[in-house]
Amino acid sequence: MFRTNLRLVAVSALIALAAAMGNGAETERAEGIMGMSEEIALPPASISGCLEKILAGRRSVREFTADSLTQQELSQLLWAAQGITSTEGLRTAPSAGATYPLEIYAAIKRAKGLTPGVYHYLPSSQALERVSAGDPTAELSLAAPQECVREGAVAVIISAVESRTAARYGDRARRYVQMEAGHAAQNVLLQAEALGLGAVPVGAFDDANLQSFLKTQNNVYYILSIGKPRK
Ligand SMILES: Cc1cc2nc3c(=O)[nH]c(=O)nc-3n(C[C@H](O)[C@H](O)[C@H](O)COP(=O)(O)O)c2cc1C
Structure with missing residues (x-):
């Protein structure tokens, strides 16, 4: 704080x-924008x-302490990504046609009371199911070889079952799912900031390695590396 x-x-x-x-x-005039007149100042x-x-x-934080997250902090971060916020099952992030393609994972290295491993988030019960047990650091680093990923206490990983959205929107679904991953990622980043945690979004990773790490064939979109900020 x-x-x-x-x-x-x-x-x-x-x-x-x-x-x-x-x-x-x-003044920064955007490239490719034509026919603009004078600049109008806003409050x-x-x-x-x-x-x-x-x-x-909010800033991207890439250096973390060796501290663990609490279960409450982890729960809050996952809820921010895709938690249920209405009796109809609507969620914290918007979804095209409420088709909810996103599946959220947590690669847990240090969270109090939780065995290190890879977990899948279940929004409807605000619970986790274990995908694999054991320190995920080495395998995650293989998929995303960056110090900020290695150091984080938890990595929240956003994947998606695109067919849920494609069933309604066809080819447009690919774009919609990417937009949704952005919505969910920003929610997590802002929740981390609100909790006094540090977080960085990571887009540079090897898809196949990350899929094998999560034991899924679904597309993977984003890693959010999170921990207690070092400074
Ligand atoms: C799509 C996307 C991919 C990113 N990938 C990485 C990454 O692989 N590694 C990293 O350290 N930062 C990554 N970042 C964070 C950006 O470097 C960071 O947002 C930018 O420098 C602006 O700083 P700020 O987040 O503190 O405002 C990514 C950001 C976005 C939006």
Whole structure:
């Protein structure tokens, strides 16, 4: 929390400085956009609310301590990804036609009271089912050879059963599923920030190795490496 507050003070100072300098940075006109006229200044964004503070405080964190996550923290992160939030079964992240193609895994290295291993998240019962037991560090590092993945206490991994969405949307499903993976990933990143944890999204991995690690043939989209931040 202290770290988050310090970061927010720094972010607020930067925003105030940018506002004092006029419109902040040089005008950035997007490539490929034509027919634009003059720039119209908007009021500065407020970062006083809870969500705004979390959005402003989120940064990719790649260095973690050797501490474990608590089960409550893990539960919260997985709920943020795909938890059920309505009696009809709707979830924390939007889904095209509520087809819910995403399947979430947790590769657990250090979580209090849980045996290290690979687990599959069950949103309807807010529970885990074990896919494999044993320290997942070596095999996960083979699929995603980055220090930030090696160091994290837990990796939340987003995969999907695309056919659920394709049954309704055909070829458009591939795009929809990728969008949904982004929604779920951002939810996890913001939840990590709200819990005072560090997290980094990782897109550089070997699909086949990651699928074999998860024991699935479903497509894999994202790794979120999470732990207690080192600084
Ligand atoms: C699709 C995607 C893939 C990414 N893959 C990696 C990765 O493989 N390794 C890594 O360290 N960071 C990765 N990142 C994190 C970006 O480097 C990071 O978001 C960017 O530098 C902006 O910093 P910020 O997240 O602190 O705002 C990825 C981010 C996105 C959106």
